[in-house]
């Protein structure tokens with residue numbers, strides 16, 4: 001099995017980590033067992049560009065159990081766990097990636113996955129989907145479709161479809177209820193603090209935490225910050241979401257004012273330049289900044305570097321930028337997704353990725369069965385509900401069912417007071 005990983009001798013350690021997450025991914029394990037009987041992907045090659053860590057390797061193993069030939073690379077140069085990729089390679093997955101890739105190596109590894117001529121792509125952020133359109137158009141005819149993991153990827157793909165540039169169908173996995181309501185909210189909420197606390201060893205209680213963006217990720221981060229004892233300020237550009245944040249009990253203000261109070265600032269907007277020159281000029285001394293949104297552009301690191309008179313690596317994943325007036329501003333994990341890109345970041349909990357990855361593999365099967373026209377599609381509600389039911393089942397939770405009388409009552413418009 002071809003592979004290019006950091007150190008194949010790390011495989012035994014990686015295998016242990018994979019076994020551990022498997023115990024906490026009951027939905028995916030159940031699907032894996034069904035797939036090993038049905039073999040829905042027999043003869044199909046699947047290429048993925050996802051954060052490479054034990055839960056994602058387990059996704060690869062699920063596709064493999066379903067009969068697929070699987071080739072995997074990472075979707076962020078810093079989020080790969082080298083023991084997990086070593087184990088994945090040993091377990092028969094074609095594996096390309098290592099932590100700390102250069103930009104060039106990152107794209108070379110995506111090309112290596114594309115060299116397998118995958119018929120289905122699974123992407124996070126749409127880098128692989130763009131690359132195949134731009135640089136490997138000869139592969140487009142052989143591609144049945146793709147599944148996209150995250151909000152930003154889907155926004156980019158919708159823009160591409162609107163321009164008529166998208167040449168195959170894409171399942172918007174992020175838009176499934178069993179994905180964004182749990183992964184983006186509870187997953188990002190927990191893993192962001194897990195990583196910030198692990199990296200900095202700082203206390204959250206008593207601090208002022210500024211959360212930029214009150215979408216599904218932002219509300220999870222704000223909720224957990226409050227639970228840890230912080231005073232939370234939210235910044236937004238959408239008036240409805242700003243109102244929601246206020247009525248959820250948080251202070252809401254412009255980012256230019258919020259930075260004056262921030263001990264910790266976390267971005268989760270999917271946007272660029274959310275925190276830039278003027279914010280750095282007014283930011284509270286000692287503020288620790290982290291991004292849990294997308295790519296490394298939400299906090300403008302280049303502007304930060306240009307403004308500062310001195311920069312230094314404090315310790316793993318913490319950089320200090322000393323401003324001309326002596327204020328020290330700190331940036332975690334180079335401004336990349338802090339919950340995955342920092343050494344201490346393990347990504348979302350296994351119980352969360354259990355549902356996200358169940359939606360991935362079932363959406364991939366749906367693509368294969370339905371072969372829709374080019375466009376961006378939400379997974380059918382039946383699949384979403386099936387994943388929710390399997391999760392409840394695994395949690396030992398029973399819920400009520402509508403009686404026939406109740407169903408008829410809900411469907412009837414004639415009955416009043």
Ligand SMILES: NC(=O)c1ccc[n+]([C@@H]2O[C@H](COP(=O)([O-])OP(=O)(O)OC[C@H]3O[C@@H](n4cnc5c(N)ncnc54)[C@H](O)[C@@H]3O)[C@@H](O)[C@H]2O)c1
Pocket residue numbers: 150151152153180183184188212213214215216217218235236237238241268269270271274292293294337338339
């Ligand atoms: N770290 C992770 O593991 C993880 C998990 C899921 C999603 N994501 C990424 O996080 C980002 C947010 O995802 P989401 O699902 O919460 O999206 P969302 O669309 O629900 O929320 C984004 C929010 O940011 C607000 N916003 C946009 N520009 C802003 C600005 N300049 N200032 C303040 N607010 C602004 C929007 O109005 C919106 O309410 C996306 O890039 C997504 O891909 C990361």
Ligand SMILES: O=c1[nH]cnc2c1ncn2[C@@H]1O[C@H](CO)[C@@H](O)[C@H]1O
Pocket residue numbers: 050051052053055056124125149150151174183187337340346347348349353356
């Ligand atoms: O631990 C993880 N493994 C794999 N993917 C993850 C993990 N944590 C979060 N995400 C995924 O990363 C996307 C943003 O790039 C999110 O949409 C989330 O689903």
Ligand SMILES: N[C@@H](CCS)C(=O)O
Pocket residue numbers: 075076124125150151152153293294295296337
């Ligand atoms: N895969 C990209 C997209 C995140 S939204 C990243 O890791 O930055």
